[in-house]
Amino acid sequence: MATVTAAAGSGDGADGGPKLWGGRFKKPLDPEMEKFNASIGYDKVMWSADIDGSIAYAKALAKTTIISEAERDKLCEGLEMVRKEWSVGQFQIVPSDEDIHTANERRLTELVGDVGRKLHTGRSRNDQVATDTRLWLRDRISNISGLLKETISAFNEQAKSNQTVMLPGFTHLQRAQPIRWAQWLLCYASMLKRDFDRLQEVYNRTNVCPLGSGALAGHPFDIDRDFLAMELKFDGITLNSLDGTSDRDFVSEFLFWSSLTSTHLSRMAEDLIIYSTKEFSFVTLADEYSTGSSLMPQKKNADSCELIRGRAGRLTGHLTGWLCTLKGLPLTYNKDLQEDKEPLFDSVETITSLIKISCGVIKTLTVNPDKMKAALSSEMLATDIAYYLVRKGVPFRDAHHVSGECVQLAESKNTDLDKLTLEDFMVVSAKFESDILDIFDYEKSMEQYNAKGGTGSKSISWQIDVFEQWLKTN
Incomplete structure (x- = not known):
């Protein structure tokens, strides 16, 4: 069977190279349109994926009897030759290569002859x-x-x-x-x-x-x-x-x-x-x-x-x-x-x-x-004052308000929250007792947050263990 090729100038690119789609066109692409249309400059990174897909497609074509097993083998061998050229940096892109697909198919056909033109049967870019x-x-x-x-x-x-x-x-x-x-x-x-x-x-x-x-x-x-x-x-x-x-x-x-x-x-x-x-x-x-x-x-x-x-x-x-x-x-x-x-x-x-x-x-x-x-400072424990009062039976909203009054008192005295005396605290609320002074301990403050996910030491250990187990299984 004679091979049908495009007539010169029919659907060629600006460089004169034939296009896969050129049969219905009389004039070549404008040079600027050639550059505007091409993606080979960046999609060439997919050269290996394109070859993998083409090898699988050649095998599938052979299952339909569109190509023979011998043609399948020739196509697969040719595609592996194209892969080698890419892998060692010897593949030469020519101006008519619009994209990685046309580049690989063009080179395949150069290597194996007209059987390379059968690879695209039923397939679209x-x-x-x-x-x-x-x-x-x-x-x-x-x-x-x-x-x-x-x-x-x-x-x-x-x-x-x-x-x-x-x-x-x-x-x-x-x-x-x-x-x-x-x-x-x-x-x-x-x-x-x-x-x-x-x-x-x-x-x-x-x-x-x-x-x-x-x-x-x-x-x-x-x-x-x-x-x-x-x-x-x-x-x-x-x-x-x-x-x-x-x-x-x-x-x-x-x-x-x-x-x-x-x-x-x-x-x-x-x-x-x-x-x-x-x-x-x-x-x-x-x-x-x-x-x-x-x-x-x-x-x-x-x-x-x-x-x-x-x-x-x-x-x-x-x-x-x-x-x-x-x-x-x-x-x-x-x-x-x-x-x-x-x-x-x-x-x-x-x-x-x-x-x-x-x-x-x-x-x-x-x-x-x-x-x-x-960088830690005692006003960061103002919430702990509220929690102290909650543990004394005070509703949280009331406890929050009282704690704010304690902060305000410290500011009015131009001192830190942990420098207030027991008498100062008792002026704000009769619920305060001598143990209020014990809350100004950063380590103790963090240790109350041991519910899972918190910053307490037990919770931290639990989180670390969760990640270690996750890393082992993923």
Whole structure:
């Protein structure tokens, strides 16, 4: 059978190279349109996923008898040759390569001849790119999950090493109640554990195979889609061909996940930026995660944390921009969907680096227990005065009011709350007895919060154990 090729100039690119879709066109693309349309500059990162999908598709085609087993083997061998070229940096992109799919198919056909033109039978770049993106992202999610576990472990190990260290807990950035440093660490470990759990859900919805959906209507040659899913280690197949080619929920979910996770890391970074200032001096960042000033030799800047905080905004921007692109698209595939790649690829790279840097910061962080303890002040135990009265049978709302009067009295005397005498307290309420003076003990104050989740030592030990067991089973 004679091979049909496009006539010169018919649907060629600006470079004269033939296009897969060029049969119905008489004129080539404008050079600016050629550049505007192409995605090979960034989607080439999916070269391995594209080859995996094509090998599975060649095997599935052979099951339909559209190609012979010999042709299947030739295609698979050729695709492995293309893979080797990519892996050793020898693959040459040419100007007519619009995207990674056309690049790989073009090179395959150069290597194995006309049988390479059969590979795309019944397949569209619409279901191909959806498959490649899922394969690519699936692998990255697995890598990120491992990094998250390492970071959660770093927080937990620091908590184990600092269970007796105390510091002010803050609300509204005002000193509120004394807490343990381990409680602060385990708070962020809890956030990241939720992020880990959410990421597994994103993985599950990503790990679904759209291949065999064709351009939109389905596959005309009774392709075995369950076989394709099995070959590519997907959990199952998409249920509807229209949805299979146009669905980018998994991209949206990952961009949201990245934005939320980076928000958690940004909050951690902000705390550490504050805590590492000379005014606080609660912690000292390692030199490996700090930079200096080009003018002021004394400066040690928490630039690792500032960049974590800054790049969180970038990830939120990717999410917002992508949702604005997606919101008005009619079914099914539209070229607008190509705009998912750059925010997705950058989000994967950015969140990966944020997690790595955050892990390094926590592992190498130096805690200054004396500075933390020195920042505690007796007015932080005003709530304990209310609790004291509650234990004496006073309703909490009344006890809260009385405690506030004690604070006001100390301020009027220009003294600290723990410097009030028993007589001062008894002026405010006859419920006070000599044991009121015993409440001004920070360690004792924290120990009353031993309900699970609190800052008491038993609760801290319980939280650490929970994380250790979770790390062993995930």
